[in-house]
Amino acid sequence: MARDAPPEVLTSRLGYLFKHAYLRLTEESARALAPYGIDGRELAVLAVLDAHAELSQLEAAGRLGVDRTTMVALVDTLEGKELVERRRSPQDRRKNIVRLTPSGRQRLHDAESARQEMERRFLAALSPSDATRLFAILQSLVTAPAPSERVPDAT
Amino acid sequence: MARDAPPEVLTSRLGYLFKHAYLRLTEESARALAPYGIDGRELAVLAVLDAHAELSQLEAAGRLGVDRTTMVALVDTLEGKELVERRRSPQDRRKNIVRLTPSGRQRLHDAESARQEMERRFLAALSPSDATRLFAILQSLVTAPAPSERVPDAT
DNA sequence: GCTGATCGTCAGGACGGCTGACCATCAGTC
C-alpha cells in the first residue's frame, strides 16, 4: 500500500489535484462523522432541512443539487434512523414535507461540531489566510456559470 | 433541470464545495477531451507513461494512485485504442512494461493542449493570483500527510 | 526443487448516480 509521491506531471493537473483533495476530505469526513452514524451527504441534508422549514423532497433535492430519485433513498435512510420524518403536505398532497425530528436536530448539532473540527484539521497545513482564500475561490468556482454555459458576448 | 442556487448552509461546507468543483471540472474535462476519444484519467495515464520510460503496470498504478486491478482495465482500453502497448519485461517476466505508441504520444500532445485550454477557461472566473494560489493550496493539501496519519509530537 | 512473495488478471460486489416507467395528485379546460 506504499503510495508513491505523485509525480510533477500529475500535481500540475487540476483534475488530479481536485480529485485527490476531495478523496482525502471524504475520508477524513467519514472518520469524523462515524461516531454519529451518518455521512457527509446525510449531514448536508439535515443542515438544509434545518435552514429551510417546510421543504418538500424535490425542493430539498434542488437545493442540495441531487436528483429526486437520489433524494428518495437519502430520506429513506434518514427516516430509518428517525432523524427526519415525512408528512404529506395538506396544501398539495403530491408533496412530502420533510422535517427534522427532535433527535435529528440534536444529531445535526453534534455532528456539525465534529465536521467543523474536521475541516479545521484538514486545513491545518494552510496559513489562515490561505484557508480563507480557498473558501472564496471554491465558492466562486462553484457559483460562477460553468464555462460551457457562458454565452459569448452578443456584439 | 433548473438548478437552485446553493444555499449558504452548503457553500460554507468544504465537502460540498470540493465535490461540486470537482464535478464541474470533470464535466468540462470530458467535453474538452471528447474530440480526442479519451477521458481525463486516460490522459493522466499517458502523461505518466510519457514522463517515466519503462514503467510496469504496478509502478504506473502507484504513481497514479490507483489500484492495480483498476490499472488493468485502464491499460486494456488504452491498448484497444492503440495508444499504449504492453510488453513483458525480459528482466522480470511477471511485469508488463507499458509504453506509449507513436500514435499515443501524438494523442497525448494534442489532448494535453486541449486540457490546458480547458483549465484556463475553468479558472477564468479567478484573478491570475488566485489561480496560482489555488494550485499551491491544492498541492499542499494533497501532498501534506493526512490529518489522520499525522503522529502527535513525541514530547 | 521447495517456499513465500510479487505481478497481472478476472469475477464479483459495493456504492453513487442516472433513466424510464408508474401511480397519485394537481391545475386548467371544456
Added chain:
DNA sequence: GACTGATGGTCAGCCGTCCTGACGATCAGC
C-alpha cells in the same frame, strides 16, 4: 363534472468507478 397535461414521489434497472478475493505465472532465497 370529466378530460388533459404537468408535477411529485417511488421503484426497477442500468452504468461507472472502485475495491476485495482468488487464481496462475513468475521470481528470489534456500
